[in-house]
Amino acid sequence: MIRVLIVDDEWMVRAMLRTIMETAPDMTVVGEASDGNEAVEQAAAHAPDVVLKDATAPEMLAAVRSAAHGDAMLSPKITRRLLRDFAGTGRSEARGRLDVLTAKEREVLVAVGGGLSNPEVAAALHMSEATAKTHVSRILAKLALGNRVQAAILAHRAGLLDP
Template sequence: MSAEHAVRVVVVDDQEVVRAGFAALLNTQPDFTVVATAADGAEAISHCRAHRPDVVLMDVRMPTMDGIEATRQITAGAADGEPPRILMLTTFDLDEHVYDALAAGASGFLLKDVTAERLFDAVRVVAAGEALLAPSVTRRLIGEFARFRPRPASPLLAELTPREVEVLRLVAEGLTNAEIAPRLVVSEETVKTHVSRLLRKLGLRDRVQAVVTAYESGLVVPRSDGHRAGRPASR
């Protein structure tokens, strides 16, 4: 793949060894180009403005400005185009700060001990405009912290059709479009259309934000049994 068509990535971590390691791994792939690295959130925002990356690997805890606030500012949108997708990096799975970052607009998260192939797959998934409902703890993380932070149901939920509400519930349970289709006895393309419409009506970027909304509004009640494992899912 030519450099002009490669996925442009910014790597953000306050530890030089970590960010250099991720950058080196990503640059081994012909479809990735690391355009910048940053040591904190403020620097990440500056690089995003200057380089307009497709994906940002963002550490959660950093000095000066943490990954949550940086994510919030980056995903708030740019006047001249779509903001980059953000993958959070964390050292442990049930991290309240990661939950805050997902709620702020991140498209998923990865543990820092992720394998190289898993890292590559994750960057490709979010670069394609999809939400990374992986690793398997993502849905459990959202359910765990949403139960302690209930919010009033969004008035926008009232704008959803009964079928769209049903699809939202199934998305929040971690089902892919291919799994939802036979449940509702419709085509996968029909499910994709329902998902796109409900995201648009709720003003959400992707499935991760849909899951957060479903749990925080009480539309879906968190389970304690870890019933389903999340996974990369097509929109």
């Protein structure tokens, strides 16, 4: 059973998220919090597996399951904010690091930089989910990165997602 802590400052949003989570047979809501301080207290008290929000119901359920299996998922909104904060420096250095990637790996990196999950990368680039996962793993290994968030930041720093 995946243990979920719901955090949002709006009680109606928390209630809606609880309803969504409780429809899934593999999830249980262990607590709710209305702010960051309360979230820390609730997390310490209930030891949830996952704390997530800001997605559609199917995305939310998929994200919870993904996070419970050790993968990190960020909503595109959060990804954009992180990237905006960190992407402004080191463009030429970042571009140089990408020289080790194949053309297809660069395409996958752009998709990851856009906040896409492995299934979304697979659909967007017309490949199987297993192939998308393999490309992401190779990208992380070649670039000596610990996770897809770091890869997304590097893609933005290199200007791969600039219009």
